[in-house]
Amino acid sequence: MHKKSTITRITTWIAGVLAVSVALILPLGYFVVSYQYMVGSLETEAEVNAIIISQVISANPMMWRYEQLRLEELLARRSESIHREARRILDPQNRLIAENVHPLKHPLLKRAYPLLDAGECVATLEISRSLHSLMVRTGLVALLGGSIGCILFITLRVLPIRAVIRAEKSLREANEFLNKVMESTTNAISVVDREGKIILMNRRSSEISGYSTGALIGQPISILFPADRFSPVNEHFGEIMTQGVAVSQFEAVMVRKDGRMMNMECGVAPLSQEDETVSMVLSAEDITERKRAEGELKTTQMQLLQQEKMASIGQLAAGVAHEINNPMGFISSNLCTLDKYTDRFCEFIRYQSEALAGSRTAEEVAEKKNHLKLDRITTDVKQLIHESLDGAERVKKIVQNLKSFSRLDEAELKYADINECLESTVNIVWNELKYKATLNRDLGAIPQTKCYPQQLNQVFMNLLVNAAHAIEKQGEITVRTWREDGFIHVSVSDTGCGIPEKIRDRIFEPFYTTKEVGKGTGLGLSISYDIVKKHNGEILVESEAGRGTTFTVRIPVAS
Incomplete structure (x- = not known):
């Protein structure tokens, strides 16, 4: 209201000044211009008449004074004018010689012009x-100027007020619309000035924060964030103020009035005036429940991945058991042989003890040694121990690979050698491969990368087992690794039956399988696809029916 009254006073003063100016300047200007025109025309008329009469005087310098009728005729000849005039000829003593007079109303405008004879005023x-x-x-x-002034005054007095009223109405409607927009959104919206103080907020902000609107207006925005977690948010605010560019979404933790922490997804945009950022708009969405659901989903995915691992290991159990039984078999056999050899060594040691006691001769000891074949046994013992240690190492390696493969994955990324991951996986599935295919390795020089190695092992195992299952009798499986364009490539190729084109687009769908009941869960390739996507990579498939299939995994070299 104060602003409106100020505008009213200003417009009234301006309108009054303009109205008075028009009312005064218009008639005054008209009078001045018309008066100047009348003066000019009167002087011209006087000059023309003076020239004509001077010619008469020059023609009869002695008697012209007595030609009154002729002079009056000359004075009357020029009187055909839009102006009524009174004309007189006066002698130097100001006595009337001739005249042509019309009644004139005062005030009068007079002009005199000399009549000359030989250069002398007569x-x-x-x-x-x-x-x-x-x-x-x-x-x-x-009167016209006054009317125009009044019209101008009324116009300038009324129209601005109407414009102000319309502007106020538009502003009020815009504010109401803005408030409706701010209140209709499910996001908490706050406007923050350059000093970081809250100058405007919607009802949702109050609901989420637990503070009343009045309690937060004028308060620093940092009151809504934990002190130890405000720095990243403040960096975004600083970026807005210095660069004036909107910040894409980022996550932050907000603290309610009651101290409860809430996960928020925030976005900040600048509000500029004359190319200068004067304030910021903070939009925050409560994602606490979503984060909780994501955590539960992640746990479920981990459980599903672990179940798939266990299912895969269950399918490979017979082969793994066979791989363990082979070395355990010859270790057991070697231990039995070593047990017999130990009996012979013990018998020979006892025989030597008797010889030392004097009851046996050296010849008898040598004969006993030859009889027990100790020279051959000594050589054989080393070989038996070496074979047993080698078998134990093989069992240890298989167990370690199984343990590493079957355990729950670490929550954090770590550096790993993809070639080592492949070798570890090959050791686990070797029994599935060796009777069906010849395994060709072409492992290139690739750098270590940050990844989830156990999850990638799951991918490689699925691809290798599928390759073996695709070969009916005997074929080849080729594993290649190489680096190209910042990506690590791992390809598994087989010479099996291939994938029909009509089902090629469905092989990554969950629970889709072409295997017999009990031989596949339908989750292997689906989980593999998700794992590769989790590594910001992709898994490609090329297949030709009857000739084989190649799966290629591409993951970026991450540091």
Whole structure:
């Protein structure tokens, strides 16, 4: 209201000044211009008449004074004018010689012009005009100017007020619309000035924070964030103020009035005035429940991945058991042999003890040694121990690979050698491969990368087992690794039956399988696809029915 009254006073003053100016300047200007025109025309008229009469005087310098009728005729000849005039010829003593007079109303405008004879002034021509009509016209113009001034005053007085009223109405409607927009959104919206203080907020902000709107207006925005977690948010605010560029979404933790922490997804945009950022808009969405659901989903995915691992290991159990039984078999056999050899060594040691006691001769000891074949046994023992240690190492390696493969994955990324991951996986599935295919390795020089190695082992195992299952009798499986364009490539190729084109687009769908019941869960390739996507990579498939299939995994080299 104060602003409106100020505008009213200003517009009234301006309108009054303009109205008075028009009312005064219009008639005054008209009078001045018309008066100047009348003066000019009167002087011209006097000059022309003076020239004509001077010619008469020059023609009869002695008697012209007595030609009154002729002079009056000359004075009357020029009187055909829009102005009524009084014309007189006066001698140097100001006595009337001739005249042509019309009744004139005062005030009068007079002009005199000398009549010359041989360069000497012998009389004066005086012409008078009435200013009465000019004054009347000036009055009419003044009346017109006053009317225009009144109209101008009313116009300038009323229209700005109407414009102000319309502007206030538009502003009020815009504010109401803005408030409706701010209140209709499910996001908490706050406007923050350059000092980081809250100057505007919607009801959702109050609901999420637990503070009333009045309690937060004028408070620093940092009151809504934990002190130890405000720095990243403050960095975004600083970036907005210095660069004036909107910050894409980022996550932050907000603390409620009651101290409860809430996960928020925030976005910040600048509000500029004359190319200068004057404030910021903070939009925050409560994602606490979503984060909790994501955590539960992640746990479920991990459980599903672990179940798939266990299912895969279950399918490979017989082969793994066979791989363990082979070395355990010859270790057991070697231990039995070593047990017999130990008995012979013990018998020979006892025989030597008797020889030392004097009851046996050296020849008898040598004969006993030959009889027990100790020289051959000594050589054989080393070989048996070496074979047993080698078998134990093989069992240890298989168990370690199984343990590493079957355990729950670490929550954090770590550096790993993809070639080592492949070798570990091959050791686990070797029994599935060796009877069906010849395994060709072409492992290139690739750098270590940050990844989830156990999850990638799951991918490689699925691809290798599928390759073996695709080969009916005997074929080849080729594993290649190489680096190209910042990506690590791992390809598994087989010479099996291939994948029909009509089902090629469905092989990554969950629970889709072409295997017999009990031989596949339908989750292997689906989980593999998700794992590769989790590594920001992709898994490609090329297949030709009857000739084989190649799966290629591409993951970026991450540091």
